[in-house]
Amino acid sequence: MIKTIITHPGGAHKDDFLACAVLLSKFPVSILRRDPTDQELADPEIAVVDIGHQHNANLNNYDHHQFARDSDPSCALSLVLDQFGIYEDAKEFCSWLETTEWFDCRGPHETAEWLGVERETMAKLNSPIDVTIFQAFAKRNEHNSGEPIWEVMKMIGTDLVSFVVNLRKRMNQVAKHEEIWELGEEDQSMKIAFVPCTDPPIEDVSGGLAWRVKELGLEEDVVAMVYPDSRGEGYGMRRYNDSPVMDFSKLSDEPEVHFTHNRGFIAKTSCTEISKIKEMLLLARK
Structure with a gap:
């Protein structure tokens, strides 16, 4: 003491x-x-x-x-x-x-x-x-x-x-659930960091996931993150390190997307179907 x-x-x-x-x-x-x-x-x-x-x-x-x-x-x-x-x-x-x-x-x-x-x-x-x-x-x-x-x-x-x-x-909690998706054709594939909805939810999950990407040494590979929306059901989708690869404003007409920023760096969807979310990510690619 x-x-x-x-x-x-x-x-x-x-x-x-x-x-x-x-x-x-x-x-x-x-x-x-x-x-x-x-x-x-x-x-x-x-x-x-x-x-x-x-x-x-x-x-x-x-x-x-x-x-x-x-x-x-x-x-x-x-x-x-x-x-x-x-x-x-x-x-x-x-x-x-x-x-x-x-x-x-x-x-x-x-x-x-x-x-x-x-x-x-x-x-x-x-x-x-x-x-x-x-x-x-x-x-x-x-x-x-x-x-x-x-x-x-x-x-x-x-x-x-x-x-x-x-x-x-938070990073330790994220590490228990995180996934790294590889989407697209082999010569044009992109990596996405994903955390599913959990019970109880992880506090500030997007921040924890961003740090985990860095800790895994994937900051040059991952172009976007998908994580549980803190304001409601569904997921947030955000560029990682403001990657120019993604433009989420392209999802503005998608029926299950209720928010896209006109700068294209973030979107919110009520969709919880993983296969559909992956399709949206491919659509958002520039």
Whole structure:
């Protein structure tokens, strides 16, 4: 049980802010911004974040500054997420995480090179929200429950953990039922990702299916997804990664299709007959 969180004084950065926020999601305790003592580093009930030159999860010490200079980029947030058992999923689902690791370890110049952009482009992505919140976090030596910044941090940490955990749960549910269809003639075949109706229904099934396609390494092959309609009986049909292969507006005159977007990226059908849905998909091909 963690009773206190200690992080470094001075300027605050995304990694220490978010590492503390994630810890707050499970341990809603006070945050102290100061150097830790040797006794505190040896106390597993005190989490020491981004300071102390120790990484020891058993003692809840989460610093990365002692790592070898040529080691893979990591940060305090990475270490906390790993302790929560969700680091690999967070890195897969949160595209900003690896950039945060690079920025904290390598600085803006090398991070810009790694991303393939100019350093000035990085500055254009700065948000006044980040600046204000980080400054407010840095200005005080102690943050406690009920105070605005502490409450915002807990909310952010809780949302981040919930997003990662729940997305993995949905993907695991989708994996039990998913099918990959291959439709059309051999030289012009197309792959469709499909999930049938289930009881109970899978929450945000289309989002879970989209991530599963990526996890299966089929993002270059799948052109559309078919999944239970969250608003009623039947199925939704949607382009995958906005594939130019499909134009669902071509189904606007189909009697069992009650919605098509005029941009052609989505359609809704009340039809539950799989063979008929496959026929519709072939009709929607450009």
